[in-house]
Amino acid sequence: MSTRLSFPFVTACSLLASAASVAFGADLAELRVSPTTVNLTTSHDRQGVVVQAVFTDGITRDVTATSNWAIAQDGVVRRDGNMLFPVTDGATELKVEFSGKTLSVPIKVERAAEVKPVSFKLDVMPVFMKAGCNTGSCHGAARGKDGFRLSLFGYDPDGDQHRITRELPGRRVDLAIPESSLLIEKAVGDVPHTGGKRYEKTSELNQLMVKWIASGTPQDPADIPTCTGLELYPPNAVLDGEGETQKVTVRATYSDGTDRDVTHLALFLTNNETSAAISPEGVVTAGARGEAFVMARFSTFTVGSQYIVLPKGLQYQEQPFEPANYVDQFVSAKLKKLRIHPSGQCTDEEFIRRIYIDLVGVLPTKDEYAGFMNDGDANKRAKKIEELLGRKEFTELWVSKWAEILMMRSSNEVSYKSIVLYYQWLSDQIANNVPLDKMVQNLLSSSGGTFKVPQTNFYQIERDRLKLAENVAQMFMGMRIQCAQCHNHPFDRWTQDDYYNFASFFSQVGRKAGEDSREQIIFNAGGGEVPHPVTGKNAVPHFLGGGKAEIKPGEDRRVILAKWLASPQNPYFAKNFANRVWQHFFGIGIVEEIDDVRISNPESNPELLEAMARKLTETNYDFKGLVRDICNSKTYQRSTQRNESNLTDERNFAHQTIRRIKAESMLDIISQVTNTKDKFRGLPRGARAVQIADGATSDYFLTTFGRATRETACSCEVKMEPTLSQALHLMNGDLVNAKMQQGGIVKSVIDQKLTPEQTIEQLYVTCLVRKPTDAEMNALKPLLAEGTDKNKGVEDIFWALLNCREFLFNH
DSSP states (O other), rough: OOOOOOOOHHHHHHHHHHHHHHHTTOOOOEEEEEEEOOOEETTTTEOOOEEEETTTTTTTTTHHHHHHHEESSSSSSEEEETTTEEEEEEEEEEEEETTTTTEEEEEEEETTTOOOOOOOIIIIIIHHHHHTTTTTTTTTTTBBBBOOOOOOGOHHHHHHHHHHTSSSSOOOOOOOOSGGGGHHHHTTTTTTTTTTOOOOOHHHHHHHHHHHTTTTTTOOOTTTOOOEEEOOOOOEEEESSTTOOOOOOOEEEEESEEEEOTTTEEEEEETTTTEEEEEETEEEOOOEEEEEEEEEETTTTEEEEEEEEOOOOOOOOOOOOOSHHHHHHHHHHHHHTTOOOOOOOOOOOHHHHHHHHHHHHHHHHHHHOOOOEEOOOOOHHHHHHHHHTTTTHHHHHHHHHHHHHOOOOOOOOSSSSHHHHHHHHHHHHHHTOOOOOHHHHHHHTEEETTTTSGGGGHHHOOOHHHHHHHHHHHHHHOOOGGGHHHHOTTSSSSOOOHHHHHHHGOOOEEEEEOOSOOOOOEEEOOOOOOOOOOOOOOOOOOOSSSBBBBOOOOOOHHHHHHHHSSTTTHHHHHHHHHHHHHHHHHHSOOOSSOOBBBBBOSSSHHHHHHHHHHHHHHTTHHHHHHHHHHSTTTTTTTOOOOSSSTOOOOSOOSSSEEEEEOOHHHHHHHHHHHHHHOTTTOOOTTGGGGGGGOTTTHEEEHHHTTTOOOOOOOGGSSSOOOOHHHHHHHHSSSHHHHHHHHHOOHHHHHHOOOOOOHHHHHHHHHHHOOOOOOHHHHHHHHGGTSSSSSHHHHHHHHHHHHHHHHHHHOO
């Protein structure tokens, strides 16, 4: 029967689709057909096609079954449901129509008569992954399971084939009767299996395994194509209510230029089963309201797609909103998808306290507060941001953050003098607004003495070349590649090969003693390799996520790496720093945790992160420019008060977040409002805690409030969670009480002979950067009434403000 459809039938389908559009309550805005091309190679190839309708209210629906399909030329392909199969070589096109919109998909068929043999690497290994056979809890464990071991997540396919076919000859595979092979019988449940039944006897997975054994378990040729990429279709979906479904299809591309549908072999995962579950066949089913990231894993690749689930028929009235800049545009677009209304803008009092803490790590003085509050200029917030960006405290705050990233800490290998000089070099870079790419390139390619060229201390703080590679990936690309040292990454694209190829950039770092016993000389040794633990061969420098590095004999590998890593050619560099900057101003990153970038830990707003990274690159990595964009956005200036629609939102920036102030800034603020000075090692009395160069220098307060020890590159070292120890230290410890006595604030306030109202207001402005409410004023005035001990009253109010939750948090 011909697949060409008659005009009357097409018209009828169109009318039905139009009626369905009306029933959906919104007009059809866009029709998407995935993939946009179909390439079929050899007789057993196939390609699933998914049709998705996007309506004007943002809702998407899977209309694959209800859309009208027509294939232009008979006899080239065969259609079965949403699947296309090759018939004969040639080219044609698929026309898909729904609700008056039409799309065409070109189809190309080659070598339709050629029968492609089952491949161990391309067909059998994916079965182990999909069935869960090579995970750490099964045969992928270090010692295997029940006497049978597979490489964890398939990092050693040659070893796996050897163990299957050469260990216990005649038992695991039976070439005479393939169905009787132990490998088959255990998987289908015909014999007892600790892991239970993995798939049905009639399943395609089992048929693949039987066919491979029946063909004699052949070794794949050395030039067999390798998987070079993976795509999951459709890329996004917004589902209207529980029970709505969306079929996905997965396509792999190969090194020989071919592609194929691997939906039946892909392992499907979701990071939110409650909102969007996905079946082994690739059908997403909507559940409770929320957001999920649906993933497909095949070969060494994991790809994902964002799925939003809304309550069925949710009524949403979009509110007028004028974005201040591109930050607001992308945040607003995401909130519209989620049907969330943002909170209103913060007050001037909230803004000035927030911006001072975030940009310079201190509170505004009484005069600064009064000047800002009395300024009638509509542009006063932007002016204040510009003013604070130019202050030295801004530089000091960000030097401190960079010192955490770079693990600046003295040790047996790194002298205190080296760390101080390293810190001063970093301060100069930030103060002079040196572009981030130039600073990082200078750092990674540095050679010389750790005193004369202080940035070389980067290679002295961590001397192990594998750890060095891990740190570079985590610091400058936001990636934790540590687990790829032993096996392929379970939830990302990084393989053992990637890990050791990247580590080989640091295999030729040389070190020798300088004239001063405390100084080391870092240089390019010109020799040294990193052996691969599985193959035993020397790893070859490859950029992480990029291609092979072209390095001439004797050339410093670090210089080549630095030029690529801190450049637009590396897509992860700008995104990493944009995400880190964003996290500083919101308490949560677009990727959270900020140095754990992977497919299975997706961005909450990928379009926003991409836009910030692009802006950072286009402006020659102008760090202050990015800070300016964020702080001037309405998103940053939102209130922390939530409304009914954003009450449970924690990832989409519909409101500002309440954030505990960092340990160093907290100590600086306490010293500021009590008018006291601190003394830290190597710094003059009165220096700020954020100026401490050495991570090994600390005190009880900083340790209690979670200051980073800088022993690892992990962002998790900074502890921002409030604890009972912190509260007890502030209330009962020596610090606050001693500083209140030393600073003489209580005496100074009393000496001014202010009225009770003026006294309370001054204390509130000093500590909380706001005036007291009427209720607060009425509650506190009796403490300063005529006949009371005013000294004790002022002291009690001051102490209470220094210990209140509002003082400890930025909001």
